[in-house]
Amino acid sequence: MKKLFYLLLILSPWAQADQFLDDIVAVVDDSVIMRSELERSVESIKKQIEATGNPLPPADVLNKQVLEKLIVQKVQLQRAEQVGIRVSDAEVDATLTNIARQNGITLTQMRETIEKDGFNFSDFRDDMRKDMITERVRYAYANSMVKVSDHEVDLFLADNELDQGEVDIQHLLIAVPEGADETTVEAKRALVDDLRQQLLDGADFAVIATQYSDGQKALEGGRLGWRPVNQLPPMFSEQVKSMTVGEITRPLRSASGFHLIKLVDKRDKTTKMVDQYKVQHIMIASDEIVSAKDGMKIINDLYSQLQNGADFAALAEEHSDDFNSAPLGGDMGWRATSELGARMGAVVENLDINEMSSPFQTDAGWHIVKLLDKKQADVTEEYKRQQAEQAIRERKMQQTIETWVREIRGEAFVDIRL
Structure with missing residues (x-):
């Protein structure tokens, strides 16, 4: 458990040490890095390295590495602020809760463990926020720059063995x-x-x-x-x-x-197999014209008609707001649950063949689905194409991020006073 937390505490000013003589060790454009920030970050890195069982590098080497990390982080945080990237308290809490859940503990227990080991939990949260912001600004920039064409995917598949x-x-x-x-x-x-x-x-x-x-x-x-x-x-x-x-x-x-x-x-890697479901669908959209309450009344009326023997396809064609499936009598074709959305996917997974769901709500409106059939499909070829696109994108993204970070670090005014 301690090892995990120390791995999370990289570059964080969390160690509760004695009061430092706080002076500026580096100026980075419009912000500064204080000696206390560097010293506490170094202490956190030491904890992380000790947790891995590796020997510590010389103090001057460690100080240099940590200071450079802090400088690069400051530059990225400033760029994030310039473009309006923010991370809310709720998002930070959700991330921390997820980390705690993955380790089989509650957020309260995680906080107690961190503080027992001598770290400040509010600083822990602050560093988590910084990590989330820097990741978002890097990928926001890269996403805006990186494009993958079908032609690139075709060439990649022709030249590469994906498995x-x-x-x-x-x-x-x-x-x-x-x-x-x-x-x-x-x-x-x-x-x-x-x-x-x-x-x-x-x-x-x-x-x-x-x-x-x-x-x-x-x-x-x-x-x-x-x-x-x-x-x-x-x-x-x-x-x-x-x-x-x-x-x-x-x-x-x-x-x-x-x-x-x-x-x-x-x-x-192995062959990619997925469960696919053949589904019929009726949707009553919630919008400025039809409120969620009105939509509920409409969907409940349609559900009553279906229970009394009305034809699903006929009602879907006449009433459904799903403009893709309505002309087909509500037939959505074969879909994996990942293509249906979390709520609808969960409903469909729990239906038997030829069973109809009761009305349920999503952000789009009210729905009724009927499971017509189910099969396991070999989607290896489709998966390969998706993987090819992802591989090309990931390569481009990493190269773009690396170049961008190096460029903004080079453009920044940095005055090291250590």
Whole structure:
């Protein structure tokens, strides 16, 4: 349990330490990073590293890594504020409640555990909010920039074997500044060669990554976790396909710098099977003309007619506001529950074949559904196409985010006073 919480406490000013002499250690555009913020963040990182069982890096290295993380976070938070991205208290509480539920405890118990370990829960919530905001601003920017065409999907499917499985990898980046001269590049190359040799000689990848990596996951030991092979950058995916578990790549050069990848584990994917339901549907929409109360009266009247033997298809064609299915007598065709929405999907899953539901409400209005048939369908090909699109999008998103974060960090006014 403690290990999980420490992993969540990355870069958070939560340790309840003695009062610090609070001065400014960095100015980032219109905001500042205080010494107390840095010191408490460093203490939190130490807790996280200790929880993994890895040795701590030298103090100056850790301070530098944490300060850079805080600087990048400040820049992203400022961009989020500029574009109006906010996270409400309710959203933060929902996220925390979900984390607690995943660990089999209540939010109150989670709070007690955090405070028992010497952390401030209000700061915990604040850091969770910051993480949610920075994630949203990154993906909002990337979503606005990344497009995937059908032609790209076709080319991807023609050139790639989608069932490549998933890999668990660790990553180390030695960044090379844009426009660096040859001397700097060679110095970075020599460093990554030396680090690789240390790893081959038995050094712990997590320790080396924590001390030297410029990657976003450096303080997590470079652990990227499980990723579909086809969603990795092409330079990485081509390498891991032929690697054995435990193997480390030679240095890989990209626009960001030099990379080392370690294959921690790998697993295969399987055929995609889903339950599909053939459903008839009547909907009475709730809008400015028909209130929810009026809609309820209409749907209840139709339900009474159906119970008395009225033809479902005839009533759907005459009365349903579902303009896609109404002309077909309410026939929605074969659908997976994920295509029906959470509420309707749950209703359909609990029906027997030829059974009709009682009226129920969603945000769209009032509904009656009838289950006509059920089957298991092999949607591997459709799934492959979805996966291809997702793989292309994910690659583009990650590359776009990485470039954008590097650009806004470079554009920001940063005055380090540590």
